[in-house]
Amino acid sequence: MNHPLPIPPRAEKRPRVETWHGHEKRDDYHWLKADNWQEVMHDPAVLPQDIRHFLEGENAYHESVMADTKALQDKLFAELKGRIKEDDSSVPAPDGPFDYYSRYVTGGQHPRYCRKPRGQDGPEQLLLDGNALAKDREYFRFGGVDMSPDQSLIAWSFDGNGSEFYELHLRDAATGTEHADILQNTAGGATWTADGKSFFYTLQDDNHRPLKTFRHVLGTPQSADMLVYEEKDTGKFTGIGKTKSEKWITIDIHDHDTSEIWLIDAAKPDENPRLVAARVEGIEYDIEHRADQFIIRTNEGGAEDYKLVTAPVANPSKENWVDLIPHRPGIFIVSYIVLKDWLIRMERENALPRIVVRHMASGEEHAIAFDEEAYSLGFGEMREYDTGTLRFTYSSMTTPAQVFDYDLSARTRVLRKMQEVPSGHDPSQYVTRRIMAPAHDGETIPVTLLYRKDARLDGSEPLWLYGYGSYGISMPAGFNTNILSLVNRGFIYAIAHIRGGQEKGRRWYKTGKMEHKENTFRDFISCARHLIAQGLTREGAIVAQGGSAGGMLMGAIANMAPELFRGIVAEVPFVDVLTTMLDDTLPLTPPEWPEWGNPIASKEAYERIAAYSPYDRVEARDYPHILAVAGLTDPRVTYWEPAKWVAKLRELKTDGNLLLLKTNMGAGHGGASGRFDRLKEVAFVYAFGLKVTGLAQN
DSSP states (O other): OOSOOOOOOOOOOOOEEEEETTEEEEETTGGGSOTTHHHHHHOGGGSOHHHHHHHHHHHHHHHHHGGGGHHHHHHHHHHHHHTSOTTOBOOOEEETTEEEEEEOOTTOSSOEEEEEETTSOOOOEEEEEHHHHTTTOSOOEEEEEEEOTTSSEEEEEEESSSSOOEEEEEEETTTOOEEEEEEEEEOSOOEEOTTSSEEEEEEEOTTSOEEEEEEEETTSOGGGOEEEEEOOOTTOEEEEEEOTTSSEEEEEEEOSSOEEEEEEETTOTTSOOEESSOOOTTOOEEEEEETTEEEEEEOTTTOTTOEEEEEETTOOSGGGOEEEEOOOTTOEEEEEEEOSSEEEEEEEETTEEEEEEEETTTOOEEEEOOOSSSOEEEEOOOOOSSOSEEEEEEEOSSSOOEEEEEETTTTEEEEEEEOOOTTOOOGGGEEEEEEEEEOTTSOEEEEEEEEETTOOOSSOSOEEEEEOOOTTOOOOOOOOGGGHHHHTTTOEEEEEOOBTBOTTOHHHHHTTSGGGTHHHHHHHHHHHHHHHHTTSSOTTOEEEEEETHHHHHHHHHHHHOGGGEEEEEEESOOOOHHHHHTOTTSTTHHHHHHHHOOTTTOHHHHHHHHTTOHHHHOOSSOOOEEEEEEETTOSSSOTHHHHHHHHHHHHHOOSOOOEEEEEETTOBTTBOSSHHHHHHHHHHHHHHHHHHTTOTTO
16 A cells, blocks of 8 residues: 555546436546447447457556455455365255256356256266356356256256346257257246247347247247237336246236236146236236135235235136235235245344245144344245245354255254355354444434454454345345455454345335435445444444445445545446436336436436436545446446446545456456356455455455
8 A cells, every 4th residue: 555556547538418307417438338338248349449448447457556465365265265165066956756956066167957866866967067068158157947847858048248148048958968949138047838848938139128028939940939928118127937836827027116917827828828917006916826826925905015815816806816914014025935735925024034834724824933133044946836845044144054944844944954164164253243223314224243253342443334225125144154254354244234125124125215215325324323333443444345236325425425434345336327317228227217216207306316326426525445346248237337437536536545447348247157256356355445444464
């Protein structure tokens, strides 16, 4: 930090001026958005040279600035890799005559998908080898891996450059022979018909929108595929799936607060889809099947935290919905599984999840109990409908992930797997806590903490504060081996469960979106201030981290309360909110309007977004050290958002702190595809945080 820094690159200013609702909007760096961005998603080599020159210049600059942390990055990577069981495998999931599982080989970057005879140790049959398929590719990530009903064929897909356009293939499971069927630009998954002679899939259009559902008959070209459903509203997503019973294929049309489902009998794929209930703005539902009924989770009728209803298969329209699990305010039904004899639901109350089991014939219910102060729960892989066993996962900030099989009748659980940490992990040396931080308006915000048992807790330690707060996505208080590299070096690690997520129910989400979006940012700042007030850290000693919409949070808090933070890590950050929401040709713009508002149609929405959009609020002032991470082929948060943000910050900021832009020229939203390559990216981020807090020597 005491050595003179190299001269950072400066982006040329090419002003673009527009007028919206009487407001002049000037954008000096709009040119960083490639006019041919759709082509770039498919082929990054066609990126215009002036844009490539800028991004590569920023990459060269960050490499130069971070060169003194190379040994630290290598050390961090070795630690992160040392906590991974290199030949790890999943717990086999039974399905008819086979057990299915994935596993890694030592040194391998990608998973292998395998099966073996049910209940036996072998012989193993290798279905797909990710390492072989990824050979000679800079980027490779599996999409769907979907077995045909008779388990003889595999419909599998991959993304070859991070743009999330998936190429779908068909393989003979017994011989490994690839069929001639190859489908381009799919959304990733295949949903099989009952006879296994065809499958349904969703196609991504040139603007990366999944609006069309097709049926592919085996052995025919993609050009002959039948259009089954086309969504005309570009503000909606379309997905294809199947009920757990495998009787019904579902076409799900939705945005962030409205949904509509069409059904096709899996045994009668030639029939036209039939509607369950027509879309009504603000009403959501999803569907499962059991015997002569559908079981539906919905917020219809003012059920803010959702309820479960039944509907007859013969006529599942809304007038026939009957409450099964009535709405209970404050108890949020997160998800549910329907089995032949059982209904299992995941609920969340006071920011803690629980699993509730219901025997369908008797109506008797019981909950599966857990003791820790803060923890994470999830449903595991379950392939069969007619089963009396529930698979679930459990972890906490101190407890490695565990996989349990739970006997629904006997109410007993069997531990099937405990996450191994090869380099060692002693949970007794760490403390996890849940505290509540007061918000600006009287709400209380859950904060999950992890620190070493010997931490001083006198305000002298730095603190790493993570947040997201959008789309109703809740941040789990689960085990993460990576963050031990921070905690072991003296950081207190905290997750701020701010509004915009659903930790405290649907209301928590609704009061962190649209006209209430500022609550998300103010909650995060309130958490930081409370942690300082509690003596856990001090002002200017916090590193904040967030990605995607959490990156927008990072940009907002950098503008609103920069004095609180020593460093900010914004990964694939959604920081040019106003410009993106004004461009209805971009992949996610119309579907995002229910989350942020439509500034094209509404002056009020324009002014509201303009008031917090990080790029638009950058001004001449001091900022913390900032690292922005981007992916060139990212279809969700396009590369030019962080690029423009950094260019404007570099022009206006008045401090001498670090400002780095790291663009992955061969990846998209999720970063590097290989598990070890991804750890190198984590090591870089951690090295940045350690460097700016003066802990790089540790």
